[in-house]
Amino acid sequence: MAAKLNRRQFLIRSGMAGAGALSLPALLAACGGDDGGGGNSLFFENWPEYIDSETVALFAKASGVKFKYTDAYNDNNEYFAKVQPLLAKGEKIKADVIAPTFWMASRFVQLGWAQKLPVNKIPNMANLRDDLKGQPWDKDQEYNLPWQTGVAGIAYNVKETGRELGSVEDLFDPAFKGKIGMLTEMRDTMGLVLMGLGKNISQISTFDDAVEAFDKVEKAKNDGQIRAFTGNEYLKPLSAGDFAACVGWSGDVLQLGKDNPNVKFIIPEEGGTSWFDTMIWVTGSENGDAVAKWMDYCYDPVNAARITASVQYMSPVKGVQEELVKLGGEAAALADNPLLFPDEATVARLQSWGALSEEEEAKFDEAFAAITGA
């Protein structure tokens, strides 16, 4: 190590490194096909901070699968825009399994960009929660397995609000002018507002059904009520007090609440938007065996409980509550948390969006983009 490079050696070596860098793309292109390595490797692209620190390594060890996990899935629409050029041409993307939210997963299925899962190799699929089975766009549960599920509700910083919140109307309270945040995820934000207006969002199929809610949010924006529309990055302003209240996701706020007790989350009395993120197997991937192994692993309640203890979203897997109790300590306390295992009264307040046709969805998205100012 101590040997010093003279100038000549340095030049030669940096030249070699440069040549290496130049030929790297060619090499990558050459072995692009067998990224799978005989179907025994797996690339899972998931949302940020959406798994515990151990599971990836534990799975790789237990299964022998060469497992790559990234958290580059940051936004449904942007991810779609990123992969569309390849998938539309029938080419493959790098990831085998991705984690789109249910409505985006349904778009992948409708466009034919998702493969049928090797269900007979995933015995633990039997542990899937009954209420998530047989979505209208995947009646036979052939294309998707939920990853985590959750609720969009109201998150607030009690130091800024000075009172406890309970209703969707609180987001429009003039006392919080310029201190309200909303999510750029259209369904979560508009779902909440629609429920505040007494609508049942599972019944909404055309833009006309929802126009009242859009007008309400637009007015709030023009009045300066809404400070910003955010993606994942709403936690910082909420914690710092720039947002008094915002539309937020249950698990995020639970994680944050551990550090900042002022931050609270409620499912408003009018209802909360329930959603789930899925795992789907993208077309072009040849690693079906590894996909099956991974999904089977995640649907083992022991492993699912470990993930839940970290991400604090509702698990789609049956039997997690019991396993959390067995883990003891902080994890056991989660078993009693009503946001992870809601009681029946809470479940009755949750609603989820039905399917929107392509044209209607476009109207929703355009109207929402006009409001968010883009």
Added chain:
Amino acid sequence: MNATARLATVASRPERVGLGVMLALSIGAIALGAGWVEGPSAAVVAGAMLASVVGLVLVAFVGGLETRRALAPYGLLKPGILWLSLFFLAPLWSMVVMSLSSKESRFDFFPSFTWEWGNYRTALTDFRPQFLRSFGYAAVATVLTILVGFPLAYVIAFRGGKYRNVLLGLVVVPFFTSYLIRTLAWGNILADEGPVVSFIDSLGLTGVLESLNIMDNGKLLNTPAAVIGGLTYNFLPFMVLPIYVSLEKIDPRLVDAAMDLYSSASAAFRKIVVPLALPGIFAGSLLVFIPAAGDFVNAQFLGNPQTTMIGNSIQDQFLRQLNYPVASAMSFVLMFIITIAVLVYTKFMGTEDLA
């Protein structure tokens, strides 16, 4: 005329060969970049480009003096021309085509070319506020960078002494950090519970700033002022450095001479320093205004839903609405307006006479 004779005639006019080859290859590069040629024919085009470079090197070694002289301009131009053809003209062409195309369905990834001028109408009518806002913000930010940057450059150039280079370094050093990180950091600094707002509160100036429309309802973050401030901060070095270069070339004896001729200090500054610094201000203004008008980062992190700039809208149309035709049309309108603005600015501020 037989083939050999014709070849001989051509070879006797090497500059025509050079020009012809260069033009043919730049069209080839555009064809490659715009995807007109694919597969084996693309390899042929790429091969021809490589061959022409090799040919030039050969000529440089074995050609006669006259040939070399005649071909030299094209040899020197070729790398730049080919680069721009491949990475500027070809994408530009693809965008022209896209901006006049229409989609059959929302997820149609291959819009068909239909002379869809409506895209431009949409771009101009639906996004008029964002266009106006972008140019307004960029213009204010440009003026602010001049106001902040000129004194800074002046002090470094005339009073910096042996610390000149250190001071210049200090101007640039913060910009080694990522653009995004710096903008996010401003979010923390301007936050409601952050240092700036508490300081203003403790001075009791909140009301004054609110009446000046700088603060809104006691907050600084997520206001137009924060967006303009972010733009000003982020593009400041692009103003300081060109002005510094102009000022640094000024001979201080010119000012001395003016004073000897009974000029007041301020008159000397107005009549000597400022005119000689104009080329720097001119270059700096372009370097600040153009990227600031297209910026979307500051509006996204420091703005609110009513401060979105055209860059945000283009990004949204491309990446969220998947509306490539309208997004391309918007990009073109943006480029067109900036080009016109620059031409007008050059006309009135042009520095050819000064240089």
